[in-house]
Amino acid sequence: MERPYVIGLDLGGTNAVFGIVDRNANIVAQTSVKTQDYSTVEDFVDACMHSLNNIIDETGGIGNIYAMGIGAPNANYRKGTIEKAPNLVWAKGIVVPLAKMFSDRLGLKVAMTNDANAAALGEMIYGVAKGMRDFIVVTLGTGVGSGIVVDGNLLYGHDGFAGELGHVTMVRGDEGRLCGCGRKGCLEAYCSATGVARTAREFLQRDTRPSLLRNIDPNKIESYDVYKAAVQGDAIALEIFEFTGKMLGEACADFAAFSSPEAFVFFGGLTKAGDYLMKPIRESYEKHVMPIYKGKAKILVSTLDGAGAAVLGAAALGWSVEI
């Protein structure tokens, strides 16, 4: 009999969320473990197995599970390792063979990829990119990540680290904003949630117009504050989204020249800004893209439920494993 479920693990800096997922994107059981409560990966995996065994039993036992997929920061798909992840206490500065550890404990095949690639698989199998063979997922969260699908497969590149589109250079030279990667002018430094907050601080400083955002300590402004102000018609907040969307559209125009995708799928917290962000992205993309690509690519927002999306993405990776 066909095994009806996979295990999906969304491994974040705060929570490790496990879901048992069927082929129709139903998360039939879920549990979680606090990622940071363990100082070694062995202790972390022990705690995970304890919680995980409960939901495996609830759903009919390990015989019902096809495989496991993990979406994690700094994951190396080729090696099944997490490499020097600064946000995971038990993986700081070291290489952790997490896929093998779970595989040994579960007796299942386990695949692991980075969060944005997992999101792309989730979109392809369960989401708005269902049936597409060429598309790009752009995740707009604390950083800007990407998962690139080419002819039905994730693009991994020579070393497994392809698809870091948050780190293409949008502002060249010294005037570019310093990025977390140590370079200047990266897309991520402008168009992540934290980039939007930086833009807010810049716009408020160079300008004397009144704005709802002036009621907030500039150092505490978050992208959600900008959204709330935009909803109330705040001119500066609207300009911040215009600026962000315009740059994302220009970046996507360059990405089109690379892989000519059927769609760009935006995913993550910032997309809650809806048309405040998506309208300038679409306009800027069509304005800047090369003539042969005009009017072709769709600019979409993920429809996967925010909370479950990362688990579904990891589950999709699980389904992609050959057993």
Next chain:
Amino acid sequence: MERPYVIGLDLGGTNAVFGIVDRNANIVAQTSVKTQDYSTVEDFVDACMHSLNNIIDETGGIGNIYAMGIGAPNANYRKGTIEKAPNLVWAKGIVVPLAKMFSDRLGLKVAMTNDANAAALGEMIYGVAKGMRDFIVVTLGTGVGSGIVVDGNLLYGHDGFAGELGHVTMVRGDEGRLCGCGRKGCLEAYCSATGVARTAREFLQRDTRPSLLRNIDPNKIESYDVYKAAVQGDAIALEIFEFTGKMLGEACADFAAFSSPEAFVFFGGLTKAGDYLMKPIRESYEKHVMPIYKGKAKILVSTLDGAGAAVLGAAALGWSVEI
């Protein structure tokens, strides 16, 4: 018995060069037809078949030919058509089903792709990228073209038109140079042979230093003149290559964030400048690329013979056909 040869056609604006090529990159017979001597594609194909039949007979007849590959401007791989090629008199503004026309006449399978993609196949099967599964060929000629290989396959994208890396935007906003595609600031407007000539005119104008290039009518300066001046130690000529190489290195740093290739292979007339161009490319690439990619990708120059490379690329496409 295994068929030992393919036909490769390098279709350029001036000459259509046919080669009969074996599996070891030997062009065992060659012929050519003037592309512009015919006003309709039917007449052109008639003339081609006349010349081609001679070399097919010379090499033992059609029974020895496995398939045919064509590298051509504005070629659509998916459809086997040439679409509105401004440089081909018999294909201006129309769609020409050239692959099918040759296929009908020869009784062979015929595949067609654009010139830069053919160059990439040539490098993979016969050239410096032999054995590589992820690399990018950048062609530096009248324009800047690219062929992107991902996991052993050419990247075609949703519509067959992926890989126009000459048209990523390197200088944003209105100060970008006008490009032949109608947009501003494209890589091609700076780093093609014509881009290098434009840079020469700009540098000579903004500067009063003596230069060998001042002996030439500015409107007649070609990239080869810049090379000849550089060889003689001309400071402005050397700066022109520095500027060009620096930009190409920055562009490749962005391309790495996309597909993380094992190598970048430079191909075409400008590469004759050797280290005047390649050294700044390598330095700029390593300086600008994201830390996780540093020290990984090779920056190579094609070693395929200039004259035969395009035919070999087309031949490589012929070998990739499944019969």
